[in-house]
Amino acid sequence: xxxxxxxxxxxxxxxxxxxxxxxxxxxxxxxxxxxxxxxxxxxxxxxxxxxxxxxxxxxxxxxxxxxxxxxxxxxxxxxxxxxxxxxxxxxxxxxxxxxxxxxxx
Numbered sequence: 001x002x003x004x005x006x007x008x009x010x011x012x013x014x015x016x017x018x019x020x021x022x023x024x025x026x027x028x029x030x031x032x033x034x035x036x037x038x039x040x041x042x043x044x045x046x047x048x049x050x051x052x053x054x055x056x057x058x059x060x061x062x063x064x065x066x067x068x069x070x071x072x073x074x075x076x077x078x079x080x081x082x083x084x085x086x087x088x089x090x091x092x093x094x095x096x097x098x099x100x101x102x103x104x105x
Contacts, residue, residue: 047096048096050096051095052095053094061078073092073097087100
């Protein structure tokens with residue numbers, strides 16, 4: 001049931017950009033490339049409910065895609081490599097709700 005709720009929550013924000021990708025848990029352990037001091041070593045180090053969008057952007061750089069929903073939620077998408085992307089979903093206050101990795105089909 002949680003996966004369905006997550007998909008429903010993320011679908012309007014992700015579908016246009018993610019049509020060629022499938023969700024993958026391996027992205028959570030992907031390293032954060034050339035991360036500044038104080039940033040996590042892996043994507044899983046960005047803790048849901050605690051991390052702010054500004055911290056993700058400071059650590060990951062400018063997202064390859066940014067999408068804002070009318071209710072205030074927004075997503076930052078980052079390419080981990082040519083076949084993987086990770087999406088960070090934030091609430092209207094910029095707090096991380098969840099992150100998901102996607103592998104190109």
